[in-house]
Amino acid sequence: MAFAPDLASQVAGELALALHRAAFPVPVGVSVRHFHITEADWGTIFGSAEPMKKRGLLQPGFWAAEETVTVSGPKGKLERVRLVAPWRPKTQVEVSRSDAQVLGIDAPVRGSGKLSGAAPVTITGPAGSIEVPDALIVAQRHVHFSPADAERMKVRDGEMLRVRCGTGGPRETVFEGCLARVSDKFALEFHVDTDEANAAWLKNGDLSQLV
Amino acid sequence: MAFAPDLASQVAGELALALHRAAFPVPVGVSVRHFHITEADWGTIFGSAEPMKKRGLLQPGFWAAEETVTVSGPKGKLERVRLVAPWRPKTQVEVSRSDAQVLGIDAPVRGSGKLSGAAPVTITGPAGSIEVPDALIVAQRHVHFSPADAERMKVRDGEMLRVRCGTGGPRETVFEGCLARVSDKFALEFHVDTDEANAAWLKNGDLSQLV
Numbered sequence: 001m002a003f004a005p006d007l008a009s010q011v012a013g014e015l016a017l018a019l020h021r022a023a024f025p026v027p028v029g030v031s032v033r034h035f036h037i038t039e040a041d042w043g044t045i046f047g048s049a050e051p052m053k054k055r056g057l058l059q060p061g062f063w064a065a066e067e068t069v070t071v072s073g074p075k076g077k078l079e080r081v082r083l084v085a086p087w088r089p090k091t092q093v094e095v096s097r098s099d100a101q102v103l104g105i106d107a108p109v110r111g112s113g114k115l116s117g118a119a120p121v122t123i124t125g126p127a128g129s130i131e132v133p134d135a136l137i138v139a140q141r142h143v144h145f146s147p148a149d150a151e152r153m154k155v156r157d158g159e160m161l162r163v164r165c166g167t168g169g170p171r172e173t174v175f176e177g178c179l180a181r182v183s184d185k186f187a188l189e190f191h192v193d194t195d196e197a198n199a200a201w202l203k204n205g206d207l208s209q210l211v
Numbered sequence: 212m213a214f215a216p217d218l219a220s221q222v223a224g225e226l227a228l229a230l231h232r233a234a235f236p237v238p239v240g241v242s243v244r245h246f247h248i249t250e251a252d253w254g255t256i257f258g259s260a261e262p263m264k265k266r267g268l269l270q271p272g273f274w275a276a277e278e279t280v281t282v283s284g285p286k287g288k289l290e291r292v293r294l295v296a297p298w299r300p301k302t303q304v305e306v307s308r309s310d311a312q313v314l315g316i317d318a319p320v321r322g323s324g325k326l327s328g329a330a331p332v333t334i335t336g337p338a339g340s341i342e343v344p345d346a347l348i349v350a351q352r353h354v355h356f357s358p359a360d361a362e363r364m365k366v367r368d369g370e371m372l373r374v375r376c377g378t379g380g381p382r383e384t385v386f387e388g389c390l391a392r393v394s395d396k397f398a399l400e401f402h403v404d405t406d407e408a409n410a411a412w413l414k415n416g417d418l419s420q421l422v
Contacts, residue, residue, distance in 0.1 A: 101409075140381070170319075171320060173387060173410075177382060194309060194406075195309070196410040198312075200410070
């Protein structure tokens with residue numbers, strides 16, 4: 001089999017890049033259903049109490065709160081959906097597609113904060129309930145990088161990555177279309193939801209590889 | 212980059228096989244949680260009534276019944292889990308890992324009928340309840356082939372396949388470790404569970420490719 005010199009050089013370049021990246025294992029973070037909220041919406045459903053920190057997350061500045069809400073749709077509801085702080089400019093509920101099917105809502109895959117076309121949903125707390133017309137999404141899988149990690153691994157912000165997970169387990173899987181997000185606020189972590197984690201038999205802290 | 216002749220020939224052979232197989236699209240079948248049962252266990256939990264056919268499945272001779280049970284574990288229960296007939300030599304409950312987490316049971320990945328190490332579970336019908344010590348599994352993803360399909364696609368029974376799914380959708384995924392099952396009782400179909408379907412954004416009848 002003969003390759004044109006340009007194609008051979010392109011294939012060799014892609015292989016070299018994949019091998020380079022694969023040398024840096026990326027910890028997996030499994031995102032369970034949760035919500036982010038504006039300070040105003042918080043007031044409506046929780047009243048005047050401030051959210052209380054339960055535990056810090058790997059991403060700097062983010063924390064899971066003690067407070068949870070009920071999220072409901074035409075077919076069902078999800079209870080004890082936890083707040084992830086800090087405040088956001090738009091209220092947002094992130095669920096798995098399995099969760100969305102329990103609610104009976106056809107929620108789209110979106111990057112966090114990209115709420116164009118997000119589905120309507122009802123959020124209920126101890127002090128009240130809000131109906132948000134564009135809040136429910138299934139999170140797009142994504143990899144967080146610090147600028148130093150991105151440089152070391154030769155990754156650009158916004159790039160679509162391929163990530164191999166679950167190697168050595170019963171459900172090894174290669175996820176295409178994993179969005180690279182680079183920020184000096186981020187730590188190296190591959191975020192998947194519970195459907196993706198269970199499809200590849202993953203738990204928090206398992207190691208994955210860009211390929 | 213220079214390859215040893217043996218390696219070059221092996222790589223070329225694997226590429227040619229992958230390209231050959233990829234030309235035959237394989238419909239996806241999404242398995243929702245269900246159970247198979249022995250005639251004796253059926254008698255215990257349903258009494259003397261015969262199961263009633265609800266609808267045929269793509270695999271010849273298999274059908275979903277009108278009857279459902281409640282499956283329970285230490286942490287929770289799953290209601291309306293449907294019977295798939297015909298009778299089996301061993302009673303077996305197939306759930307997703309998400310379902311197993313609702314039950315609070317650590318169920319292993321197993322091929323259908325391979326119940327060594329399967330988890331204990333309680334099954335309740337209108338006439339009674341059984342506790343089965345080795346019935347709960349998460350199904351190993353697998354591809355059904357008729358002998359003609361297998362020959363055409365150059366696949367051997369028991370081979371582990373790689374299947375690309377969700378191409379063109381928001382969650383393209385390559386599943387490793389998909390078991391090839393060849394039988395004259397089978398029709399061409401790639402079986403995944405609901406976690407896997409949702410991770411790759413699949414629905415029944417979507418097309419996948421061996422790669």
